[in-house]
Amino acid sequence: MSARTRPRARVLVIDDQPRTAELLAREAPELEIQTVRSGGEARAHARSWREAAPVLEGRRPPDVVVLDLRFDLPDEQLLPDERPLGESAAARRLRRERRDRQGLFILERLRRRRPEIAVLLTTAYEEIPFEQEALELKADAFTYAAAEEESGSGRLLVSRLRRILEERAAPQRTGRFFWGTSAAMRELRRKVSALAPTPMPLLVTGPTGTGKSLLVRDVIHPLSGRPGAFVAFDCATVPEGLLQAALFGALRGSFTGAVADRPGVFEAAADGTLFLDEIENLAPDAQKMLLTALNDGTIRRLGSAAETPHTARVVAASNAALTHAASNAALGRRTAEGSFRSDLLMRLNPSLALELPPLSQRREDLPELARLTASAFWDNPRHRRAIASLVRAAGGPDPEPADAFTLAVSEREARDSASAVVFVLPGKAWAAMQRHPWPGNLRQFEMILADSLAAAVYAGPGASLDRGGRVRIPLDPRMLFDLLAGARASEPPPSGAGFSGFAGFGSGSAERPRASSVAGFRRELERSALRALFREAGGDFARMAERMTGSASAKEARAVRLRFNKLGLSARDEK
């Protein structure tokens, strides 16, 4: 996890055709197109997983993989451990169907082994038929159909690839907000860049701990170019009776204790950004006032008859105690229930909502997040003094401010480190962190890692000097496991989804599905959940989609129906 400089970005092309690799070599000489070995010869593109795997798992993995969606190879050649399908009519049909999506099978494997590598999935399809799967597998999907007729499709691919590399090379943090390199966050970054400089009201959604307020304070407000202040206001913490005064200000004598005229947050954020956190908790009367402020651009202080214009740009945030999916869905539901005004929701441009994904959906960002958390710990003067005394006690030299450190997540990384100080996190503990669901998201991850580092520095067994002259400070895995167990125990029960499909799967439940393998169990679990949801939704796939994703669009409904059928379920049988 120590920083390294890379002179040239490395690209691995996985395609049964050589033309993409040839084009990249010709048009993008700044890139290193990685070669693979096959039958004793080197080539600039891997035609199968077998050819790609040694590069992906080697010591110089690519920064980006350019992966074709469609291959003309039998599965057993593309994916060596696949069994031949045979020559029956059903097998031929299956082979034909699979041929159109073989890139996804490679992508699945790649994600399991190298989640941090960016993938540019290329297809000629105008509407990628497997878009949902590609998104779930966190790939940047690129369609050649986007190419203008006049220019060649390959040129557009080169520019898209360059953009991905630029985005990956961009700083991982803006202020305290952590971007990471996951496809979802890169997409968010593009969206924020486009929307932040506009004056329109925005809605930021995402589960708790994903960094909504940091995004607004450290990214959106500075990018807006507005000269005024950033003012944050938590709608959940102000009593309903004081909301109007807090938001819009109050005149002297307008209520008991109002001894002087007082401005509200709208006025405090003049020419700046007003961040309204947990907007879904706003009382109905305050919603109406806020709507007027947004629609008319005017506010009225409590006790005043005069309306005055305001110049604050409003950015609202919502998590609505959701455990997954977009908070938009919760707001939408509250709108349907009548507890949140639909006209106010519409005014917040929900279709442009900036959605922060939960940490569990961007696990490829964990290594960098861990490194940055450790950096912040290292940069704290008090911690640095404590580390220095540990280092001295171990017989090492005082670490200089400019000294590098490494957070090694395995013994091998610790041995390979060139840093003077190495924090050593045992591989098993790191594996547990990677598997953890992180219900509290980034905030919880940073807190647990920082606590572990603090325990190692202040209450650990001390530091030791290794053979390479490095000072090792071990992190206690038992403490980390305890912290993770505590985090899991404090995890709130799923709420807000309105779906009781898993209600029967509690401990000891007779309804818990059984299977002979973990994969089978997961499949049965999904089947059971979908069957329960199907019954609850009265067999309506659009309603099922809405409950699952918050969207009842035809596309989502179709995706649900396809998944339903793929799991061997039949709408006719279930009815």
Added chain:
Amino acid sequence: MSQIGDFGLPARPPAPYAWAAMGVSEAAERLRHDLAKAIRFSAPEVPETETEALRERLHADVATTRRDDSGSQSAAEVFDAWRLEEGRHFAGALGRRVDDIASAIEEVRGLTVRLPSLSRPELERLDALTRRVASECRALASEARRDSRR
């Protein structure tokens, strides 16, 4: 299709319309992938002013459209292989669209054979044909997809 007894009943029910339409859409998408994407793969944003550069690009895109260890296939050969495998799915308006592509491909085939000696106007004609083939393939895929949704 095999028959049962003397009643003329098919041994299996015919494939539902949606399935058949999906086959057409997928086949059209395959042509878009294998031919439309490849036939203008290297085309620059601004057409080449150098005649030999244009010839070289057309050679890559039209004469060696797809390549593997066993050799290369020209654009015409890619289309022939696709039509042999998938052409039977297309009838009516979609069939006429395939015929239009076929007629453009026939002209491409003739020019590809003489590629090393084509004049500048002939190279430009071939370039225009690649644009037409790519455009027709895209239109075919869009129409097939629209049909599959009906």
